[in-house]
Ligand code: HEM
């Protein structure tokens with residue numbers, strides 16, 4: 074079994090041992106890119122691609138692009154995970170060399186957090202938030218496109234690093250001094266720094282965008298207290314991003330100054346302070362984990378009521394607990410480095426503040442359970458992910474509290490216990506939540522639904538694989554296996570746990586493949602969502618056709634209650650979302666713009682200049698950025714006006730005219 | 733300098749139109765942005781000066797820290813005053829709690845970091 078698995082993995086993903094392999098990969102990538110170019114030219118798709126996607130500022134399309142990128146990154150990060158687990162399948166295994174092992178786990182962590190989870194969160198914000206608050210777009214549509222392209226540039230930088238110049242290898246946390254020039258020569262780490270800085274600008278812009286969108290663009294009558302909880306989670310997540318990402322940028326920027334310009338912020342021999350990096354990183358890092366989980370909380374607060382046919386239990390408590398969590402999450406970052414030795418006062422303060430977070434989280438758990446209590450539950454795919462989330466997240470939270478007990482943490486800090494904890498909460502919380510949301514809103518994005526039976530199988534494999542992968546890791550942690558070990562000796566009692574953990578990861582991979590099959594199959598045998606409301610939903614996005622027309626709402630609904638669409642359905646007022654022919658007003662929409670993607674290109678050029686210290690290229694990129702921003706500022710035609718005739722035609726084709 | 737979409741004209745029906753005027757500042761396009769340009773140059777100068785202070789060791793360490801922190805505050809005030817429209821009449825009241833929160837978080841981060849780092853002897 075073991076030999077067989079290794080053999081297969083070697084065949085599928087030949088580990089890089091010698092240089093010729095990289096060249097092979099480079100040639101392969103180039104051929105694939107050329108094939109794509111030829112295909113686009115042959116099918117005359119360039120114009121379409123440019124007009125409909127590359128220059129779009131429509132939040133629905135931007136959401137879809139984020140989603141596709143996130144799924145591709147899930148694949149990339151997943152392959153890395155399989156390589157890691159294959160290396161650890163048995164003692165003394167040498168599937169990869171140790172250097173390559175370091176590169177793979179670094180890429181895995183970075184890709185999964187920044188280029189899978191974050192864009193998946195932002196994808197669902199884009200897809201659902203404007204629709205559920207009754208808006209025609211986000212507040213700053215062009216800025217939204219800029220966010221996307223900056224994220225894309227960050228993702229490209231990180232992903233090409235291994236084949237052009239070298240991969241980063243200091244872990245997703247990239248602690249100084251591992252990441253300093255003296256210990257980590259080469260350009261790999263530069264890729265990491267630039268990639269996160271560029272993507273970070275995009276993320277901060279997204280946060281500003283959704284803060285303003287949710288605060289300003291809600292439908293008339295939708296006061297904050299009538300807003301869907303997912304919109305609340307978007308609001309709160311955005312404010313977390315706004316405060317959390319700048320410290321990351323600073324940490325990355327200072328490391329970059331150290332590496333490229335021989336500063337010594339984190340170099341002890343020049344009176345630098347490596348621990349300051351760790352401090353800055355976690356001022357970002359801990360809020361970041363809540364940035365990842367809050368949207369999942371928001372999604373579940375939509376999914377549970379819909380599939381229980383009951384209003385959310387304890388709406389106010391849900392919102393207050395979200396706020397409490399976000400507030401507390403700023404006061405706990407030191408729990409990531411108790412071992413620095415700041416002393417009992419500091420450690421006890423942060424240990425206690427960490428444990429406090431379990432309270433509002435528990436409140437939310439109970440509220441979801443009470444919402445389901447006595448409800449008419451439908452076991453759809455989104456609901457399956459939700460139901461499995463509850464026990465999973467309880468385990469993850471409980472082990473988190475264990476980690477917050479300072480003397481305990483001195484024992485299992487940076488062991489596989491920690492690895493198990495955060496995969497437990499990030500996979501079992503964030504990923505389960507986002508997949509739930511993806512299945513839930515899929516028809517709203519594409520107009521067809523995902524097959525339920527296949528979705529259930531994908532879920533089953535993923536769920537079983539998840540438990541099999543991560544539960545043994547808790548025991549490995551207790552037995553002293555530290556994180557980021559490239560290989561381990563026999564005879565420590567670790568072998569069986571590692572073996573089963575690896576098998577679990579293969580099961581998750583099968584689950585992912587079934588999900589891809591699920592998507593492709595459902596695309597080829599589309600089950601069209603003709604009503605726009607396949608789940609019998611409660612919030613405004615379900616009052617629209619699937620997919621929503623470009624202007625979203627022909628008529629902005631007036632909101633009287635929470636669960637506005639549900640109330641309309643109950644009170645037979647669904648005609649309120651339809652237009653009558655003589656009262657249609659022209660609609661102003663933001664116009665497509667090439668400025669965001671050009672900005673992305675300029676950032677890409679400049680970043681490559683920085684990575685390789687070709688400063689002339691960096692300056693060229695910077696000039697490009699300034700020129701493009703100037704071009705964007707002086708563009709005066711930023712809106713198009715949709716003619717009432719066009720709106721009436723579209724709506725009547727959808728059967729949405731008042732009789 | 734047209735905002736992406738002028739949201740100040742969207743009727744909200746939520747009774748908070750007053751806030752909206754504060755949020756989407758009306759920029760007078762015809763006026764040459766003298767203030768902004770001066771603000772920009774002053775910001776650059778302040779940064780260069782702080783950099784020079786550190787790079788050329790012009791001051792003893794304790795004094796250096798104090799001076800650099802002061803420069804940072806001046807810089808922050810310029811950003812808020814000129815680019816963040818802090819002085820623009822209406823809506824300022826609405827901004828205060830938000831600014832307060834930002835200040836609280838910002839100072840909190842700096843303060844706590846110093847507190848934590850004071851114990852560095854424990855490490856090295
Ligand atoms: C009740 C809730 C939670 C508590 C009490 C808690 C506590 C902790 C503690 C004390 C650590 C540091 C352990 C060490 O380094 O030795 C930690 C690490 C971590 N936690 Fe949690 N946590 C909770 C929830 C979450 C959630 C919801 C997420 C993400 C969605 C998360 C993600 C992480 C990550 C990513 C790390 C470590 C990353 C690294 O070192 O690479 N945690 N947690």
Ligand SMILES: [Cu+2]
Nearest residue numbers: 359406408409
């Ligand atoms: Cu934490």
